[in-house]
Amino acid sequence: MTTAGFDPVAFKAQQKDNWNNLSSGWDRWYDLFESGAAPVTHRMLEQARLVEGARVLDLGSGTGQPALDAALLVGAKGSVVGTDQAGEMLGAARRRAVELGLGNTEFLEVDAERLDFEDASFDAVTSRFSLMFLPDADAVLARAHRLLRPGGVLTAAVWSTAPRVPLLSLAFGIVGARLGLGAPPAGVPGPFSLSDPAALTGRLRAAGFAEVAHEECPLIFAPKSAEEFAEFSWDLLPGWLRAQVAQRFGDARDPRTWNAFLSAAREFEAEDGTLRVPGLSHCFTAVKAG
Numbered sequence: 001m002t003t004a005g006f007d008p009v010a011f012k013a014q015q016k017d018n019w020n021n022l023s024s025g026w027d028r029w030y031d032l033f034e035s036g037a038a039p040v041t042h043r044m045l046e047q048a049r050l051v052e053g054a055r056v057l058d059l060g061s062g063t064g065q066p067a068l069d070a071a072l073l074v075g076a077k078g079s080v081v082g083t084d085q086a087g088e089m090l091g092a093a094r095r096r097a098v099e100l101g102l103g104n105t106e107f108l109e110v111d112a113e114r115l116d117f118e119d120a121s122f123d124a125v126t127s128r129f130s131l132m133f134l135p136d137a138d139a140v141l142a143r144a145h146r147l148l149r150p151g152g153v154l155t156a157a158v159w160s161t162a163p164r165v166p167l168l169s170l171a172f173g174i175v176g177a178r179l180g181l182g183a184p185p186a187g188v189p190g191p192f193s194l195s196d197p198a199a200l201t202g203r204l205r206a207a208g209f210a211e212v213a214h215e216e217c218p219l220i221f222a223p224k225s226a227e228e229f230a231e232f233s234w235d236l237l238p239g240w241l242r243a244q245v246a247q248r249f250g251d252a253r254d255p256r257t258w259n260a261f262l263s264a265a266r267e268f269e270a271e272d273g274t275l276r277v278p279g280l281s282h283c284f285t286a287v288k289a290g
C-alpha cells in the first residue's frame, strides 16, 4: 500500500544510495546498536526455532544481523543466506562473517522484491528492521511464504512509532523541524511505516501464513554520553538531509542543530552521565502451515 505519485523504482534506487552512503556510519556504531538490539535478535532467533543444520534466509541484512547470529546457531551443517540491495552494507557483514570464522554464510546483493531461490528451500526467513523499507512488502511476504518449507517460520522485527524510538527519531525530528519538513505521507515506506501491529498481522495472514503472533520487544540503548548519542545521530542522518542542513545553514555540522541534538540527548542522562535511551520494536512470528 503506497500513496499516489509514489514511484517505487525511484524510491528503491534512492534507498540503495542512502544505505550505501550510511554503511560506514552503521559499521562505526555496530557495537552500540547491537548491544541495545541484542534482545530483539535473541527473541527473533528463538522464535525462528533454529536447529543445527537449518537453512535460513535473512532479508535486508545490512551490516550483518540477525544473519550472523543465526549462522552461529545453525552450525557448520546449516547455512544462512543474507541478502540486501546495498552492497556496501553487506561489505561490513561479510567482513564480520570472516572475523567470526563462519563458513556457512553468504551475503548476496539483491533487491528483496527480486529474490530468486527455489520454493520451499528454507527452514526460516528472518528480517530485522528492514521490511518497512520495501515498497511492495506484501509481495515479499508472499514470496517468503513460498520459499519456506511447510512448517517453516518467518520472524520479523519492525519499529514502533517514532516517539517510541528516540534513538532514531530524535535526529529526524530536530532536523525536520529546523528545515520545516512535514511528516512523510502515510503509506510511504520508512523506518516507522510498519508500526501498527494489527495491520502487519493482517498482511502476514494475507500472505498465506497460518499462525501469526505478535509481541512487543522493548530495547534499551546505552550511549556513553550525550556527545556520543549526538555523534551517532549525525553519522546516521541520511545524506540528503545532511545536504539540506549544509545548504540552509551554511555548515554541514550546523552548531544550532548539533546543540539541539545534545540537549535532547541529555534528557536521557542517568545520574552517572551515561544514557539510557528506550526503544520499542514489534516482533512477529508467522508459520507456514505444515
Ligand SMILES: C[S@@+](CC[C@H](N)C(=O)[O-])C[C@H]1O[C@@H](n2cnc3c(N)ncnc32)[C@H](O)[C@@H]1O
Residues within 6 Å of the ligand: 012, 015, 016, 019, 059, 060, 061, 062, 063, 064, 065, 066, 083, 084, 085, 086, 089, 110, 111, 112, 113, 127, 128, 129, 130, 133, 134
Ligand atoms: C535498518 S537496516 C537493517 C539492517 C539489519 N537487518 C539490522 O537490523 O541492523 C535496513 C536494511 O534494509 C535494506 N533494504 C532496503 N530496501 C531494500 C530492498 N528493496 N531490498 C533489499 N534490502 C533493502 C537496506 O539496504 C538496509 O541495509
